[in-house]
Amino acid sequence: MAxxxxxxxxxxxxxxxxxxxxxxxxxxxxxxxxxxxxTVGICGSDVHYWTHGAIGNFVVREPMVVGHETSGVxxxxxxxxxxxxxxxxxxxxxxxxxxxCEHCKKGRYNLCADMKFFATPPINGTLARYVVHDxxxxxxxxxxxxxxxxxxxxxxxxxxxxxxxxxxxxGRSRKFSSNSQIEEWEPFQVLRDFHxxxxxxxxxxxxxxxxxxxxxxxxxxxxxxxxxxxxxxxLAPVGRxxxxxxxxxxxxxxxxxxxxxxxxxxxxxxxxxxLVLGAGPIGVLxxxxxxxxxxxxxxxxxxxxxxxxxxxxxxxxxVINVRNKRVVDIRAEIILAMGSEPDIxxxxxGAQPCVETAIMTTISGGxxxxxxxxxxxxxxxIIESACREVDIRGIFRYVNCYPTALELVASGRIxxxxxxxxxxxxxxxxxxxxxxxxxxxxxxxxxx
Ligand SMILES: [Zn+2]
Ligand SMILES: [Zn+2]
Numbered sequence: 393m394a395x396x397x398x399x400x401x402x403x404x405x406x407x408x409x410x411x412x413x414x415x416x417x418x419x420x421x422x423x424x425x426x427x428x429x430x431t432v433g434i435c436g437s438d439v440h441y442w443t444h445g446a447i448g449n450f451v452v453r454e455p456m457v458v459g460h461e462t463s464g465v466x467x468x469x470x471x472x473x474x475x476x477x478x479x480x481x482x483x484x485x486x487x488x489x490x491x492x493c494e495h496c497k498k499g500r501y502n503l504c505a506d507m508k509f510f511a512t513p514p515i516n517g518t519l520a521r522y523v524v525h526d527x528x529x530x531x532x533x534x535x536x537x538x539x540x541x542x543x544x545x546x547x548x549x550x551x552x553x554x555x556x557x558x559x560x561x562x563g564r565s566r567k568f569s570s571n572s573q574i575e576e577w578e579p580f581q582v583l584r585d586f587h588x589x590x591x592x593x594x595x596x597x598x599x600x601x602x603x604x605x606x607x608x609x610x611x612x613x614x615x616x617x618x619x620x621x622x623x624x625x626x627l628a629p630v631g632r633x634x635x636x637x638x639x640x641x642x643x644x645x646x647x648x649x650x651x652x653x654x655x656x657x658x659x660x661x662x663x664x665x666x667l668v669l670g671a672g673p674i675g676v677l678x679x680x681x682x683x684x685x686x687x688x689x690x691x692x693x694x695x696x697x698x699x700x701x702x703x704x705x706x707x708x709x710x711v712i713n714v715r716n717k718r719v720v721d722i723r724a725e726i727i728l729a730m731g732s733e734p735d736i737x738x739x740x741x742g743a744q745p746c747v748e749t750a751i752m753t754t755i756s757g758g759x760x761x762x763x764x765x766x767x768x769x770x771x772x773x774i775i776e777s778a779c780r781e782v783d784i785r786g787i788f789r790y791v792n793c794y795p796t797a798l799e800l801v802a803s804g805r806i807x808x809x810x811x812x813x814x815x816x817x818x819x820x821x822x823x824x825x826x827x828x829x830x831x832x833x834x835x836x837x838x839x840x
Contacts, residue, residue, distance in 0.1 A: 401457045401520035402821040402838075407445040410458070410822055418524040425476050425527050426468035427484065429840040431639040432519050433461035433646065436672075438511060439828050448768070450513045459519030459838070460486040460510035463642025466530075473527045483642035484518065485529040485649070485794045486510035502653075502791040509789075519821060521840050531645070531794050533637045533802065640837055641801050644808050647673055648800070649793035650763065651681035656793075657785050658736045658761045662686035665730050668708075669750055670740030670764055671699035673834050676706055676811070678738045678763065683707050684805040689730055693722070693746070702834070706810050719745060723753045734758065742766025748773060756780040763787055811835055 399417045404410050420426045437447060438458045445452050466480040476482070487509040489501035496504050511517025651674065660666070666682045668675050671694035682690050692708040694700050700711035710729040714722050726749075727733055733755035739747055742764035750760045751773055760782060777784055800806040812833040816824035818840045828836045 396521075399521045400818055400840075402459065402818070403455045404441055404452055404458050405455050406452060408442065410442055410825060412819060412821060415457070415520065417522045420468055420470040420473075420524045422470040422472040423526055423528070424470045424524045425466050425473055425482075425530055427462075427464040427482065427518075427523050427525060427530070428467040429462060429464040429518055429521060429523055430481075431463050431643045432459040432838045432840060433640070433643040434459070434824060434828050434836045434838065435461055435647065436828075438517070438519075439825060441511070441513075442825055446513075452513050454514060456511065456513055457516035457518070457520055458511045459517040460512075461643040461646035462486070462510070462518040462523070463639040463645075464523075464840075467522065469527070476527055476530065476532065480532050481637075481639070481642065482530040482532050483645045483794065483798065484510075484523075484525050485531065486518070486646060487789065488526055488529060500791055502789045519818070519838060519840070521818070529794075531798055533642075533798070636804075637798070637802050640813065640835075641808050643837065644677075644811070644835070645794055645797045645801070648677050648681065648797040648806070648808075649790035650674055650787070651677040652793040652796050652800070653790035654678055654738050654761045654763050654787050655681050655685050657787050658738060658759045660685050660687060660736055663688045664735040665732060666690045667726060667730070667734035667737040667750065667753060668692045668703075668740060669737065669746040670694055671696065671703040671711070672740065673811070674763055675738075675740035676703050676834060678740060679703060679708050680706060680806050681800070682736075682738070684800055687736075691726060691729055691734070693726070693749070702810075702812065714745075714749070719749050719752055722749050726753050736761070738763060740764040744770040744772075751777050751782060751784070754782045756782065759783045759785060761785050761787060813837055815839060 397417065399415050401413055401415045402410060403413045403415070418426065438460070440447050441452055441456075441458060462484040464482060464484070466476050466478050466482060468478065469476055487502070487507050489496050489504035490506035491501070493504055493506065495501060501507070508515045511519075516523075655678070658666075660682060664682075664687050666679075666687045666689070668679045668682070668690060671692050675692060675694070679690050679692050689709045690707070691710045691712060692700065692703040693712045693714045694703070695713065695715045697713055700713055704711045712722070712725055712729060717725075733753060735755055735758050737750035737754045737758070737760045739750045739760060740763045742762075743766055746764075747762070747770060754760055757780070760777075762784065776782065801808060813835045814824075814827050814833045815837050816827070816839070818838055821838055824836050824838050827833075
């Protein structure tokens with residue numbers, strides 16, 4: 393088969409000037425992998441570059457490919473890459489730090505001044521059919537090895553044991569619960585239970601040659617977390633390993649990593665009462681991450697009832713609409729709903745009244761994490777913060793969070809399937825960007 397030369401990409405030329413263009417398929421360097429991009433989630437920053445041409449000091453001066461929340465399949469590996477094979481499903485952490493500066497050496501590479509970050513000018517992003525990336529910042533889904541526990545046939549569905557989730561090539565997934573029927577199996581719609589079963593063709597080779605082939609149900613011994621250097625599952629079929637992490641989950645690891653970093657910066661402890669200000673994608677993911685990390689009551693505020701309703705559905709203990717309310721009243725309402733002042737406030741709006749609410753409401757000695765970015769200068773009640781030892785901490789992206797985010801999803805501690813979403817093919821990138829402005833879904837995904 394002839395090698396594909398199609399590398400359609402979404403290239404931003406300036407404000408409101410997003411074009412679909414062919415660009416050369418990149419060649420991976422020795423330590424890089426070539427990735428056939430599968431799914432890219434559109435982020436607020438992508439939209440901001442499109443509508444404003446800049447974020448702070450980062451200005452789009454020359455055409456730039458947008459997109460940075462990426463999952464895909466390895467399509468080629470550089471000569472020095474040991475841990476990835478063609479066919480591996482991966483999520484891509486978007487930033488490449490210098491690895492040599494003080495911050496990098498101290499393990500806080502998110503602060504590296506020489507960071508090259510997808511879709512932050514002048515670095516091209518990932519909204520294309522093919523991109524290359526350093527393998528050290530690619531994360532493979534968990535690998536499985538195990539022993540067989542039964543045999544079944546795709547055309548005569550047997551009862552599946554345990555609980556599971558059907559990861560599909562189109563990124564959607566369908567849950568099945570204990571003893572439910574598996575209704576449709578196709579060769580590439582690999583099915584795996586959360587931790588209990590994996591389906592493998594009886595001859596041990598992928599892909600299935602014939603959909604009616606018998607398959608073995610395996611009960612795997614889990615290899616924890618993403619692949620670590622030098623670790624290779626000796627018994628697992630190489631290549632297309634089954635997974636319960638969908639490609640959309642894979643691209644959601646990017647905003648989820650922001651939440652993981654925010655909760656770490658907050659030093660969140662078991663039982664902490666947490667206030668999350670803002671019920672957009674980042675606010676909701678912070679709420680879910682705080683819960684997964686053992687928080688006690690988590691309360692979410694926003695101006696929009698439908699966003700709040702979703703936050704409630706996804707696990708918030710209480711939600712409060714703060715529209716047209718005074719900070720003093722919001723504070724009283726939060727404390728009433730929480731039963732006390734929050735130990736931690738995670739500010740995901742960047743709006744002055746919310747930052748003020750966080751400072752006025754957080755318990756003395758507590759922590760506020762500033763996640764949302766708004767105006768570069770705002771007025772805040774600084775004495776409240778200083779004299780009650782309420783620490784105000786910033787976050788910048790994330791550092792060493794992808795493995796944790798992946799583990800949270802793979803283990804089922806965080807279930808992203810409830811996030812509302814819309815889907816567009818790469819060719820309809822412009823429509824997808826417009827859809828984000830309707831704000832009727834948490835996430836808009838583009839399939840490349
Ligand atoms: Zn993002
Ligand atoms: Zn560095």
